[in-house]
Amino acid sequence: MRQVLLLNATYEPLTTLSLHRAVVLVLRxxxxxxxxxxxxxxxxSATMTLLxxxxxxxxRYVRIPYRSRIPLTRAALMxxxxxxxxxxxxxxxxxxHIVPRSRGGQHTWENCVASCAACNHKKADKLLEELGWTLRVTPAVPRGAHWRLIGAQFDGDPQWAPYLNEWAA
Structure with missing residues (x-):
């Protein structure tokens, strides 16, 4: 299904919608x-043509609560x-989880990383110090309003770039 980028009245990216939902919003x-x-x-249709x-x-402007919190989802973490x-x-x-949950680690951006199946299996519930491993990059919370789009089947349409880059910070 084709996705359409939805912007707030201030041109802030909100989410992506199905083409059907986007057309309904435009027609109404x-x-x-x-x-x-x-x-x-x-x-x-029988009576109109629409690009x-x-x-x-x-x-109209829609207020977004908790705009600064980016939810930790599998898609966003990857x-x-x-x-x-x-x-x-x-x-x-x-x-x-860098610090395994069985050892008190939290399910947070700073404690979760993407991993291949082999490394995840080798690490199991051990700490990095026990294995002598190091992280290639220190995990951090992503920044920018465009991260909200990741969980909404963001397909990376190049036509969206000008609208997303303005709000990425």
Whole structure:
């Protein structure tokens, strides 16, 4: 299903929507099209023709509570670590807690990393010091409003870049 970027009235990225939901918002005049699909695709009905939107903007401002907190999800963690194992650099498939939860480790951005299955199995419930391992990169909480989009099937449409880069900080 094709996704459409939804912006707040202030052009702040909010989330992604299905094409169907985006068209409904535009037709009900709750949103306006900011950018059309680059391929020139069109939607046709018996009475109207509409260019497929790529980016839409709400006409009224919507306040976002807890805007500074970015939820820890598998998709966001993998994206933060670039799908690379924090221990060996190979392709990551799993999530590992640096300080295992069985030893009091928390499920936080600073304690979770992407890991390949082999390293995750070798590490098990041990501490890094016990194995003599080091992390390639120190894990941190991602920053920027665009991180909220990761959990909403963000597909990286290049047409979205100008709207996401303005809010990435």
């Amino acid at each position: 005049e709750k949103a306006e099209v900011v950018h059309h699909d680059g391929r020139g695709a069109m939607l046709r 497929v939107p790529s980016v839409i903007r709400l006409r 994206r933060r670590d670039n799908y690379r194992c924090a221990y060996c650099g190979q392709r990551a498939e799993t999530i590992d």
